[in-house]
Amino acid sequence: TTKQPVALKHGAHRVGKRTDADMAKWRSYGLGQFIHWGLYSILEGKYNGKYYNGAAEWIRSWKEVPHAEYDSLYKQFNPENFNPTQWAKMAKQMGVKYVTFTTKHHDGFCLWPSQYTQYTVANSPYKKDIVKQVVDAYTKEGIDVYLYFSVMDWSHPDWRTDLKTKEDSVAFDRFKLFTKNQLTELLKMYPQTKGLWFDGTWDTSWKKSGAFSDSLEQHLKSLIPGLIIGSRLRADEFGNRHNDANGVLMGDYEQGWERKIPKTYADVHGNDWDCVMTIPENGWGYAEKWLGHWKTSYECIEMTTQCVSLGGNFVLNFGPKADGTFRPEEITVAKEMGDWMKVNNAAIYDCEYANCEKQDWGYFTKKQNDDKIYMVVFNVPINGSLKVKLPKNTSIGKASLLQAPSTVLSTEQLDYNASYIQLPKGMKPTSPFVIVIDTKQQS
Template sequence: APRVSINLKHGAHQLGKRTDQSMETWRNYGLGQFIHWGVYAIPGGQWNNKKYRGAAEWIRSWDGMPKDAYDNLYKQFNPKGFNAKAWAKQAKHMGAKYVILTTKHHDGFCLWPSKFTDYTIINTPYKKDIIGQLVDAYNEQNIDVYLYFSIIDWNHPGYRSVLKTEEDRKAYETFKVFTENQLTELLNAYPTTKGLWFDGTWDSAWKEQAAFADSLDSKLRKMIPGLVIGARFRPDEYGKRGFDSNGDIIGDYEQGWERKMPNHIDDVHGNDWECVMTVPENQWGYQSNWEGHIKTSNELIEMIAKAVSLDGNFVLNFGPDGQGVIRSEETQLAKEIGDWMEVNNEAIYNGSYLNWEKQDWGYYTKSRKTNKIYMIVCNVPVSGMLRVKTTDKIDVIKASLIQEPTQGVDVEIIGKNEYFIHLKSFDFKKPFVLELETKLIQ
């Protein structure tokens, strides 16, 4: 059916993927790290020996903790164990190509010395700029930095979630000025920033700000050419976020894949996308006692493979504690993922979707740089034979194991464009990667 679309002033300004170098770099990251850090790390999901059931970074919204107790936590924020270089080194070993840092979460506490509020790191006993240290440390490791910024701000007097009265509207105008000031302040202070990661944009008050958000968006993009801003930032004039009223993505990539993943290439509608994932079910900030299922490195590696095989990036969240220490479980995961990435990263970096029939053993990726084809095997069948079906006119010539290229794997032709790869060993403790050599037949 022909596309019927309405005229939007503040909808998508571009259809289809961005093709410039900055976005191409973004697309090729494969793996990223998210850091959620703020004063919520001090209570770590508990108050007065009672455990808050929700996500630890939301504890201020809980009746079980008095608001003024929360709002005074910053007076204790003095992370003696914080070492920006150590975090960056760990992320580097994990294989992260980019990091997303919470500059300010919903509570409004700023990890950088903003001059537009007193509620910042400068007024804690710690006193030093955290964001600045992290930007330098990560950049030193060649990891690109993206700044997370919550529009919701429970600390600003002009902030409203709903605009009911004239007074609300007046107050909210001061909040808009404040928001714009903070964002331009951030980009001026940290000019190596590659993108902004917006959150907390679901309030009806914000959804009425299409014109403001649109002009702020252009202003920010002018400040740093190539700046990447996902689809969580600005609403269209009908208050639609993510996708505009015509169903087109408003921003550079889809940001809806939070703690969930697409299963099929059709699920991503030809857009760039990124999955952000927590280690437990839903904890972003530090929670002292994790419970429920805690993801293993094998599960996370499979998610990385899956994301890249469907043209997305995978971002793993870390929630450092109140002393600035990354918990041992996360350190262990970073190490295990990193050890795997060290051997197999060629199947992840620059990886993209390959249009061959999906098989149960795992995921194909194809390098955008070299055109090499990889099989990331996560489930070995009891037969030890991995089915490969190519598309028409493509022959598989050879397969080799990335981790041990001399260990042969036989390729058996079983039909037209159909093969079995025979594994010699069953002793796999981790996902593994095969590279396929193919030939185009005329």
């Protein structure tokens, strides 16, 4: 017996991917930047000389930190060295095509002068609108801007985690209006915005607000045609998030890939998706000490490639210091990734799943709207011979190095959908490199 679909008023309104030009552009990005910046940056992951053992942007929830004290930090927010042009230029050099910027994180502090709360940058010593400067500077560099917005707001008296009493519901109705007002304000103030990145939507109160989140999404999309909103905003009328009761994605792309990357194409269920990643193990806002392992640019390049090879975008997070500058480790990763992207970006931009998954030497990507297939090589066997398994009924026409297109590599077809590609004798790669292959379809 096949399972009968559930009739839903507030489930997904589309099955399958969006097919319009705005979403096609989103799909072509390959690499993005995430920025977490706010009052938590001032504390740097520590309080009274003690280090917080969690993500620095969550420090307000630590028992050591008195809320009143945290909520007064705005009186110190004065990023004297904030240079939005420099930020955007660093991102441009890194090769990112879009940025997602925290307009308001869970603490509720707004980096734009919202008229719906006093808790904004306008009342800090800095006074100036940060969001505007970021939007303008990145847009000028040709980088698309997405606004991060936490629905959960620790500063707001009407925020509730659950709706247990009549009073809760009344307060939360006010909160919903506040949320709608702030989001409307953001899109009206920054009409260049390409999409919204929602967060803090996991609590029961929000899960009980499926009808509202549905109408909110439609309202926001009416303000900016083509606006892109992932799967973290809505809940259906049963409180399901991301996927509705019928298992269909609610949103333009799957937003569940946080600090993890799908292993196979089957894992993404035919959806668009992006992966957001931290350089340290966890922690998005600035912390003086990074605990555990810090990812190298090599690892981030591999993650970028892996995401693109499975049809997603890779978004790397940066957490600027309170003064508006980036830590040296982040500057280095951005620079090294950019140097690599400069040479190899053909295998990242406008690329998609090539119908073939990871192989011993690395990852395939495929140009969208083109048959060109790229092999991004991370591991070279001792004999320099890469065994390449191709999609069904496909064989290699020609293989060449992206960096030296006139170097045609010798290939040997095996008796199934596989070939050997021989690297030139003496080739000793020092960083991941790309082989371009033309394929032939066997009939």
